[in-house]
Amino acid sequence: MNCPSRRDACIRPTTHGTLYVPDVRGNTGPRWALSDKSSPRILTMQLSPAATLLVGLLTSPALAQSVTFNFNNAPPSTPLPITVNAGGIGANLSGTMQGFSVQQANVMGFTPVGFSGLCIYPSSVFPADLNVSFTKTLTSFSILCAVQDLYCDDGATMKVTAKMNGTIVGTATATAPPDFYWPTTTLSITVPGGFNSVTVHYQSPPPGCGDWGPIFMADNMVVTLAPSPVGDINGDAHVNAADLGLLLGAWGTSNATSDLDHNGVVDAADLSILLGGWTG
Numbered sequence: 415m416n417c418p419s420r421r422d423a424c425i426r427p428t429t430h431g432t433l434y435v436p437d438v439r440g441n442t443g444p445r446w447a448l449s450d451k452s453s454p455r456i457l458t459m460q461l462s463p464a465a466t467l468l469v470g471l472l473t474s475p476a477l478a479q480s481v482t483f484n485f486n487n488a489p490p491s492t493p494l495p496i497t498v499n500a501g502g503i504g505a506n507l508s509g510t511m512q513g514f515s516v517q518q519a520n521v522m523g524f525t526p527v528g529f530s531g532l533c534i535y536p537s538s539v540f541p542a543d544l545n546v547s548f549t550k551t552l553t554s555f556s557i558l559c560a561v562q563d564l565y566c567d568d569g570a571t572m573k574v575t576a577k578m579n580g581t582i583v584g585t586a587t588a589t590a591p592p593d594f595y596w597p598t599t600t601l602s603i604t605v606p607g608g609f610n611s612v613t614v615h616y617q618s619p620p621p622g623c624g625d626w627g628p629i630f631m632a633d634n635m636v637v638t639l640a641p642s643p644v645g646d647i648n649g650d651a652h653v654n655a656a657d658l659g660l661l662l663g664a665w666g667t668s669n670a671t672s673d674l675d676h677n678g679v680v681d682a683a684d685l686s687i688l689l690g691g692w693t694g
C-alpha cells in the first residue's frame with residue numbers, strides 16, 4: 415500500500431513495516447500520535463510473515479446478518495415511542511401527528527395478510543409518519559404495511575426514506591395490491607453504504623378510487639446489519655479515529671473488544687489490524 419501522505423493511515427510493506435498513525439483528536443493537519451498523543455510520531459515495528467497473513471485474513475468483512483422485529487413482545491396497547499430489541503439491535507419507534515400504538519393485529523376484527531400477534535397501529539384517521547431509528551448501521555430494511563384501501567380497484571403507495579445520521583441516503587416505494595381490504599404490501603429499501611434510521615410514509619392514495627384513508631398498519635420489520643469490518647471496535651460499520659481512540663485507550667490491557675487478534679493483550683499487532691482495515 416502506498417502512503418500518499420502522512421495524513422493517511424496506512425502500512426508501508428517494508429521489512430520494518432512503518433505505521434503512520436493519525437491524530438486521535440481528529441486533526442487533519444500533519445500531526446501524528448500514539449498513546450502519548452505527541453506529534454509528530456512515527457511508530458516502526460517488525461511485521462512477521464505470520465502477522466502479515468493474519469492481517470489479511472482478519473480484514474475480510476463479516477457476513478451480513480438479518481434480524482426480524484415482529485413486535486409481539488412490545489408493550490400492548492401502548493402509544494409510541496417505544497424501543498424494541500432483536501438480535502442485538504435496538505429500534506426506537508415513534509410517530510408524527512397523532513402517531514401509532516402497539517395493538518393486536520386483529521384489533522379491527524380481521525388480520526391483514528402476513529400480520530400476527532401484535533403490530534403497529536395508527537392512533538387516528540389522520541396521516542402520520544412512522545419513524546424508526548436503530549442502534550446499528552443497516553444495509554437493508556423492510557416492513558409489512560397494510561394500507562387502508564376499502565374495496566378499491568387501485569392500490570395506495572407507501573414510501574420509505576432512509577437516513578444516515580440524519581442525511582437522506584435513499585428512498586423507495588411500494589404500491590399495495592388492488593381489490594383488497596387493508597391490503598398488505600412489503601415496503602423495502604437497500605442502501606449498500608448504510609443507514610441508521612427510516613421514515614415510513616403514506617405516499618399517495620389509489621389513483622382511481624376515493625374510499626381510502628391515509629393510514630396504515632405495520633408489522634414484521636426485517637433489517638440487515640451492515641457488515642462489520644475487522645477493526646470496527648465501536649460497531650458503527652466504519653474503522654476510523656473513533657476505533658483508534660478506543661484501541662489506544664485499552665493499550666496494554668486484555669480488553670476483549672480491542673484485542674482484535676484475540677491473543678489476550680491489546681498491542682501493536684491489534685493496531686496493525688485496525689489500520690489494515692481503515693475505512694475512514
Ligand SMILES: [Ca+2]
Pocket residue numbers: 484485486519529530531532533633634
Ligand atoms: Ca406481529
Ligand SMILES: [Ca+2]
Pocket residue numbers: 645646647648649650651652653654656657
Ligand atoms: Ca467504528
Ligand SMILES: [Ca+2]
Pocket residue numbers: 673674675676677678679680681683684
Ligand atoms: Ca492482541
